[in-house]
Amino acid sequence: xxxxxxxxxxxxxxxxxxxxxxxxxxxxxxxxxxxxxxxxxxxxxxxxxxxxxxxxxxxxxxxxxxxxxxxxxxxxxxxxxxxxxxxxxxxxxxxxxxxxxxxxxxxxxxxxxxxxxxxxxxxxxxxxxxxxxxxxxxxxx
Amino acid sequence: xxxxxxxxxxxxxxxxxxxxxxxxxxxxxxxxxxxxxxxxxxxxxxxxxxxxxxxxxxxxxxxxxxxxxxxxxxxxxxxxxxxxxxxxxxxxxxxxxxxxxxxxxxxxxxxxxxxxxxxxxxxxxxxxxxxxxxxxxxxxxxxxxxxxxxxxxxxxxxxxxxxxxxxxxxxxxxxxxxxxxxxxxxxxxxxxxxxxxxxxxxxxxxxxxxxxxxxxxxxxxxxxxxxxxxxxxxxxxxxxxxxxxxxxxxxxxxxxxxxxxxxxxxxxxxxxxxxxxxxxxxxxxxxxxxxxxxxxxxxxxxxxxxxxxxxxxxxxxxxxxxxxxxxxxxxxxxxxxxxxxxxxxxxxxxxxxxxxxxxxxxxxxxxxxxxxxxxxxxxxxxxxxxxxxxxxxxxxxx
Numbered sequence: 001x002x003x004x005x006x007x008x009x010x011x012x013x014x015x016x017x018x019x020x021x022x023x024x025x026x027x028x029x030x031x032x033x034x035x036x037x038x039x040x041x042x043x044x045x046x047x048x049x050x051x052x053x054x055x056x057x058x059x060x061x062x063x064x065x066x067x068x069x070x071x072x073x074x075x076x077x078x079x080x081x082x083x084x085x086x087x088x089x090x091x092x093x094x095x096x097x098x099x100x101x102x103x104x105x106x107x108x109x110x111x112x113x114x115x116x117x118x119x120x121x122x123x124x125x126x127x128x129x130x131x132x133x134x135x136x137x138x139x140x141x
Numbered sequence: 142x143x144x145x146x147x148x149x150x151x152x153x154x155x156x157x158x159x160x161x162x163x164x165x166x167x168x169x170x171x172x173x174x175x176x177x178x179x180x181x182x183x184x185x186x187x188x189x190x191x192x193x194x195x196x197x198x199x200x201x202x203x204x205x206x207x208x209x210x211x212x213x214x215x216x217x218x219x220x221x222x223x224x225x226x227x228x229x230x231x232x233x234x235x236x237x238x239x240x241x242x243x244x245x246x247x248x249x250x251x252x253x254x255x256x257x258x259x260x261x262x263x264x265x266x267x268x269x270x271x272x273x274x275x276x277x278x279x280x281x282x283x284x285x286x287x288x289x290x291x292x293x294x295x296x297x298x299x300x301x302x303x304x305x306x307x308x309x310x311x312x313x314x315x316x317x318x319x320x321x322x323x324x325x326x327x328x329x330x331x332x333x334x335x336x337x338x339x340x341x342x343x344x345x346x347x348x349x350x351x352x353x354x355x356x357x358x359x360x361x362x363x364x365x366x367x368x369x370x371x372x373x374x375x376x377x378x379x380x381x382x383x384x385x386x387x388x389x390x391x392x393x394x395x396x397x398x399x400x401x402x403x404x405x406x407x408x409x410x411x412x413x414x415x416x417x418x419x420x421x422x423x424x425x426x427x428x429x430x431x432x433x434x435x436x437x438x439x440x441x442x443x444x445x446x447x448x449x450x451x452x453x454x455x456x457x458x459x460x461x462x463x464x465x466x467x468x469x470x471x472x473x474x475x476x477x478x479x480x481x482x483x484x485x486x487x488x489x490x491x492x493x494x495x496x497x498x499x500x501x502x503x504x505x506x507x508x509x510x511x512x513x514x515x516x517x518x519x520x521x522x523x524x525x526x527x528x529x530x531x532x533x534x535x536x537x538x539x
Contacts, residue, residue, distance in 0.1 A: 013281055019274035036386070043400050046278040072404060072526075074291035075353040076283065078264045084283035092284050094292060094404070101256060102400045104279045114353060119299040 007084035015132045022061060023047045027134040032066045033126055034101040035059040045101035066125030067141060068097040075113045089113055095123055095138055109139030148240035149230070149247075150378040150385030151536070152426035153183025153371030154496045156478075157252070160328030160364035160485050169199045171252030171367035176211065179369035179500035185246060190371075192217035192244035196489060198252055198367075200209055207250065212353040217244045224522025225433055226393075228491035229532025232518075233391025233416075235372040245374045249495075252367035253487030257334065262363055262488055263287040266352065275528075287360060287436065291522040294438040297405045298354065300453065305354055307456035308437040309345035312358050312482055313477070314464035315434055316340045319479025322507040328364060328485055342357075345437075352471040359437035359488075361481035368492045387500045389515075390535040392396035392418030397528045405453075408531035409519060417448070417531035424448040427535075429501045429516035430464075430473035431494035434480040437506070439525050447519060447533065449473070451524060466508040473517070477501060477508040491520035491532065502538040514538060 023046075026033040035044040035051075038060055042053030050057055059088045073093035079085050091107040108126055110116035122141040127134040145153035155178035157171050164258040169399035180186055193215045197203035204218035217238050221230045228249055235247035253264060263286045266432075297303045319325035320339055329337045336344070340358060348357040378385040392415030396408035417423060424447055432447075434440050441455040449472060450458040462468065481490045498516035499507045516536045 010283075011281055017274060017277040020142045020277045023278075036508050045235060045400055046275050048274065070402050072292045072296035074288040074295060074351075074355075075350075076264075076285055077352060079267050079283060080261045087283065091281065092292075094286055094398070094399070100400055102402070104282050104284065104397060104398075114350075116299055119295065122204050140448050 004116055008086055010083050010135070012130055013133065019049055020047045024133040027127070027136065030127055030134065032064040034099065035062050036062055043100035045103065062099065064097045064101065065101050068095045068123055068138070070107070070117065070119055070121045071096045071102060071119055072119055073107060083106070091117055093117070093138070103136070105136055105138050107139065108137050109127060112114060147365045147375055149236035149372055149374060149389045150387045151370055151495065151499045152373045152381040152383060152385055152500045153179040153185065153370045155179040155182060156324070156493060156496050157367040158324050159331070160366055161256055161331040162254060162365045164254070166254065168252035168254055168367065168527050170249040172199055172207065172369070173211065175252065175367050175369035176248055176250050179371050179421050182383065183371045183373070184380070185371060187211055189246045190248045192235060192238055192247040194219045194221070194235055194247060194249045195266050196220070196222045196227035196251070198489065202522065213242070217247070223530035223532070225435070225489040225491045226520030226522030226530045226532035227489060228495055229391070229518055229520035229534045230393055230496055232370065232372060232388055233532065234536050235392065236388040236391060239374050242494060245377050249370040249372070250367070251369070251489060251492040253489065254365045255488045256365045256411050257362050263360060268480065285352060286524055287355060288352040290436040291355045293404050293526040294354050294443060297438065297442070300405055301456065302371045303441070303456035305344050305346045305356070307443060307460060308359060309342045310459040310462070310464065311434060311437040311440045313340050313342060314344045314462065315480035315482040315488050317465055318508045319483030322479050322484060324483035325479035329483065332362060333363060341388040355436055355438065361435050361486040364485045364487050366485045366487040368496055370492060370495050383503060385537060386502045387537050388534060389422065389537045390416040390418070392416035392419070392533040394531045396531065404526050405442065407442050407446050407521065407525055408529055409443045409521070409533065412531040412533040413447040413519070416535050420535035422535060424441060427473045427515050427517050428469070428513040429477065429498055430475050431516060431518040432475060432500045433490055433494065433519060433521040434476055435486070435490070435521065437508035439521055440475065442525060443519055443521065447517065453519060466510050469510055474508065474510050477510070478504050489522070491522070494520060495534065498536050513532040
C-alpha cells in the first residue's frame with residue numbers, strides 16, 4: 001500500500017494572490033466569475049484590478065453559467081511533475097465560455113482523451129473541491 | 142531589392158561545438174570561450190567591445206555580471222530577456238545603438254548547460270507557488286511547454302486542414318540539413334539519438350506522441366551549447382577579417398492569450414512586416430529562412446506569419462521537401478544547420494539563427510545555398526500559443 005503522505009496532489013492556486021483572490025474565493029461557492037469593464041465593456045480574464053481595454057478600475061464581477069466550447073486542446077502524454085505524471089494521458093484545453101472569457105482547464109469525463117475530444121465540443125464546468133477553493137475542470141455537456 | 146542603409150554588420154560569429162559538456166563547464170565558461178572565438182573571427186579583441194547584450198543566462202544582474210566577468214566597462218548595456226528570441230532583439234538593438242553613435246562594437250553571448258543539468262524544458266510541467274496572476278490561473282492544469290505548441294497545431298489542423306504529414310516536412314528538412322553538418326551529427330551522437338540518419342515523413346508521424354498532435358520527432362532536442370556574435374559599425378567592419386553581413390531591418394512584438402483571439406497567428410505577424418519594411422525587401426526575395434524550430438508547428442506558423450505563404454496555407458506550401466537547401470527555386474532554405482530539431486537546442490536558440498544566417502551569407506554553410514544574398518532570422522521566445530515574443534532580423538551581404 002502506498003503511503004498516503006506520498007500520494008502526489010494537484011498543485012493548487014494561491015487563494016491570496018492579489019489579482020485573482022476574488023475569483024478563487026467565488027469558486028468556494030461554485031461560482032465561475034469574470035470581470036467586465038463598466039466604462040468600455042471589455043471582458044477581462046484572467047482577473048486583474050484594471051481593465052485591459054482602458055486601464056480603468058471600474059470593473060464588475062459577473063458569474064458565468066459555466067458553459068462553453070473547446071477552442072483547442074492537447075493530450076499530455078509525458079510530464080515530469082509527480083502529480084501530473086500520475087494522470088497521463090490527460091487533456092488540457094482552452095475553453096471559450098459563452099460570456100467571452102477564454103479559460104485554460106483540464107477536460108475530464110471522457111473515456112479516452114486521445115480520441116473522445118473534439119474542437120468545438122460543448123463543455124460544462126465540473127468543480128473539483130479543495131479545502132480553500134474549488135478547481136474549475138470541464139466535462140462534455 | 143531596394144538600397145538599404147548599411148549602418149551595422151555582423152562581423153564575428155562562433156558556435157560552441159559541444160552539445161554535451163558533461164558538467165565540466167559552466168554557462169559563463171561557454172559564453173567566454175565563444176566571445177573570444179567570435180572576436181578572433183572578426184579580428185577584434187575584448188578591448189574593442191563597447192556594448193554588451195545579455196539575456197541573463199550567466200546569472201542575475203546580467204549586464205553587470207558579464208561585464209565584470211569579461212573585465213570590461215561598456216557604454217551600452219542591454220539586458221533584454223525574451224527567451225529564445227532575445228538574440229534577435231539584441232541584434233536589432235545593437236544595430237540601432239551603433240547607428241545612433243552610442244557604440245561601435247557590440248558583443249552578444251550565450252551559454253547553457255541544459256543537457257548536463259537534465260533540465261526537462263518541454264515536459265517539466267508547472268506547479269509550485271504561483272509567482273504571477275496568470276500562473277495562478279493556469280499552473281494547476283499541468284500544462285507543459287510542448288502542450289502550448291500542440292494547442293496551436295490542433296487549432297491549425299481544425300481551422301485549415303493541416304496534417305501531421307505536412308508538419309513532418311519541417312522535421313525531415315531540418316534532419317536532411319543536420320546530416321550534412323558534422324557538428325550536428327556529433328551532437329546527436331553525444332546525446333544518444335536513435336537512428337541518426339535522414340528521416341522520412343513516416344518516421345516522424347509514427348514516432349511516439351508527446352502532446353497530441355505533436356510527435357517526438359516534431360520536438361527539439363535539449364542540448365548544452367552556446368555561441369557569440371559580434372556586431373560592428375561600417376568603419377570597424379571595413380577593417381575586419383570577414384565580409385560584413387549587414388543588419389538591414391529588425392522587428393519585435395509580443396503575443397499572449399486574448400479572449401476570443403486566433404491562436405494560429407503569432408507575434409511574428411507584427412514583427413515580420415516591421416523588419417521587412419525597414420529592410421525594404423519582401424519574403425519572396427529571401428534565400429535563407431532561419432526560423433526558430435522549437436517544434437514543427439512553430440515553423441509552419443511563423444512561415445505564414447512572416448508572409449512566405451498565406452495564413453492557413455503553410456501545410457501545402459511546405460510539402461514535397463520544399464524547404465531543403467537544394468531546392469533554391471522553391472523559396473528559402475530552412476534552418477540549414479539542422480535547427481533545434483536536429484542540431485542543437487540549449488534552451489534559447491535565437492543566437493544560432495544569426496550565426497547560421499551569417500555562415501550562409503559568407504558562403505560557409507555545410508548546406509550552402511548558391512549565391513545566398515538575403516536571410517531572415519526569426520526568434521520565438523516564450524511559448525507559441527501562449528505568452529511569446531517575436532524578434533525578426535533581416536540580414537544581407539554586399
